[in-house]
Amino acid sequence: MSAPRMPIESGVPDPFPYMHPLMRKNFGNWSWHDRPRPGVLHHVAKSGDAIWTVRAGTQRQMDLYTVRKLCDIADEFAEGFVRFTIRSNIEFMVSDESKVQPLIDKLNQEGFPVGGTGNSVSMISHTQGWLHCDIPGTDASGAVKALMDELHDEFVNEQMPNRVRMTTSCCQINCGGQGDIAINIQHTKPPKINHDLVANVCERPSVVARCPVAAIRPAMVNGKPSLEVDEKKCICCGACYPPCPPMQINDPEHSKLAIWVGGKNSNARSKPTFHKLVAAGIPNNPPRWPEVADVVKKILRAYKEDAREWERMNEWIDRIGWPRFFELTGLPFTKFHIDNWKGSRSSLNASAHIRF
Numbered sequence: 001m002s003a004p005r006m007p008i009e010s011g012v013p014d015p016f017p018y019m020h021p022l023m024r025k026n027f028g029n030w031s032w033h034d035r036p037r038p039g040v041l042h043h044v045a046k047s048g049d050a051i052w053t054v055r056a057g058t059q060r061q062m063d064l065y066t067v068r069k070l071c072d073i074a075d076e077f078a079e080g081f082v083r084f085t086i087r088s089n090i091e092f093m094v095s096d097e098s099k100v101q102p103l104i105d106k107l108n109q110e111g112f113p114v115g116g117t118g119n120s121v122s123m124i125s126h127t128q129g130w131l132h133c134d135i136p137g138t139d140a141s142g143a144v145k146a147l148m149d150e151l152h153d154e155f156v157n158e159q160m161p162n163r164v165r166m167t168t169s170c171c172q173i174n175c176g177g178q179g180d181i182a183i184n185i186q187h188t189k190p191p192k193i194n195h196d197l198v199a200n201v202c203e204r205p206s207v208v209a210r211c212p213v214a215a216i217r218p219a220m221v222n223g224k225p226s227l228e229v230d231e232k233k234c235i236c237c238g239a240c241y242p243p244c245p246p247m248q249i250n251d252p253e254h255s256k257l258a259i260w261v262g263g264k265n266s267n268a269r270s271k272p273t274f275h276k277l278v279a280a281g282i283p284n285n286p287p288r289w290p291e292v293a294d295v296v297k298k299i300l301r302a303y304k305e306d307a308r309e310w311e312r313m314n315e316w317i318d319r320i321g322w323p324r325f326f327e328l329t330g331l332p333f334t335k336f337h338i339d340n341w342k343g344s345r346s347s348l349n350a351s352a353h354i355r356f
């Protein structure tokens with residue numbers, strides 16, 4: 001009899017076979033840890049075993065040669081084990097303190113800065129972008145690389161009042177996270193519809209249902225079934241573009257970047273918070289995005305100089321207030337920063353009904 005067909009597991013793989021043996025042995029039995037220097041963590045287990053973790057920044061989207069280089073460093077200078085953090089930093093584990101400095105030297109020599117721990121500006125977590133997703137309006141990983149080149153000193157040192165965790169998101173609606181500073185795409189014009197393609201490509205009811213403000217209606221255009229957008233209602237969110245690519249919203253001139261501050265995922269010291277918009281309409285200007293770097297550096301400078309020790313970005317702003325935030329950062333405060341929209345109850349698409 002043939003063997004029964006087993007399900008294919010596609011969840012998170014079992015991490016234990018890939019773990020450093022010392023970590024496997026002491027799993028759940030760690031006693032204390034400290035940070036001997038930026039970029040190095042030192043954990044001591046109840047058994048007395050100690051392990052040093054060296055953290056280095058990567059460019060995240062790596063070619064095969066770079067991955068091989070990092071693996072060779074792990075084999076030659078560490079103990080053959082690596083792991084990646086959620087921010088795409090790579091970590092090497094060693095059980096002998098004397099291996100730490102040669103490993104750091106090798107990483108630095110190969111162009112991988114060691115840092116990103118504690119009160120540093122760690123790597124920016126970013127969404128997938130062009131490589132994996134079909135709806136980006138910008139290259140999130142490119143903006144990350146350009147910005148981290150400028151913030152190198154803040155990555156390799158721990159000189160901020162508290163940790164600074166930044167995020168980028170390449171569309172307005174999906175997988176970006178909350179961050180002390182977040183850089184997100186911002187569309188400023190309604191989608192342009194290619195009516196010749198809509199009937200063949202889009203399932204019209206699901207596109208209509210997608211719109212959060214019920215701005216899309218079915219329509220006949222040039223004798224063909226298509227869609228139309230009430231541009232007065234449209235908030236340029238881009239949610240109609242994924243199910244209907246002929247509703248093109250990405251635009252080299254009108255898709256901008258916006259910067260938000262004060263988001264936080266953790267429960268440490270204060271509740272998690274949503275970030276708030278502080279700069280909008282910034283040009284989406286590859287390959288170095290200098291206008292974004294300028295705003296981010298202004299915010300970081302003000303935070304570094306004015307926040308008290310251990311204050312996260314949101315706690316600092318809560319203490320000084322928004323007027324002072326705009327004064328200290330020098331960012332313009334406009335009427336668009338005031339959230340006075342009262343239309344949600346009557347116009348937000350809060351029902352599952354499809355509108356025809």
Ligand code: SF4
Pocket residue numbers: 127128129133134135136137169170171172173174175176
């Ligand atoms: S943020 Fe949007 S465009 Fe970017 S990877 Fe996520 S879903 Fe795709």
Ligand code: SF4
Pocket residue numbers: 190191210211212213214215216229233234235236237238239240241249
């Ligand atoms: S889904 Fe968003 S972008 Fe598309 S029409 Fe509605 S509000 Fe405008």
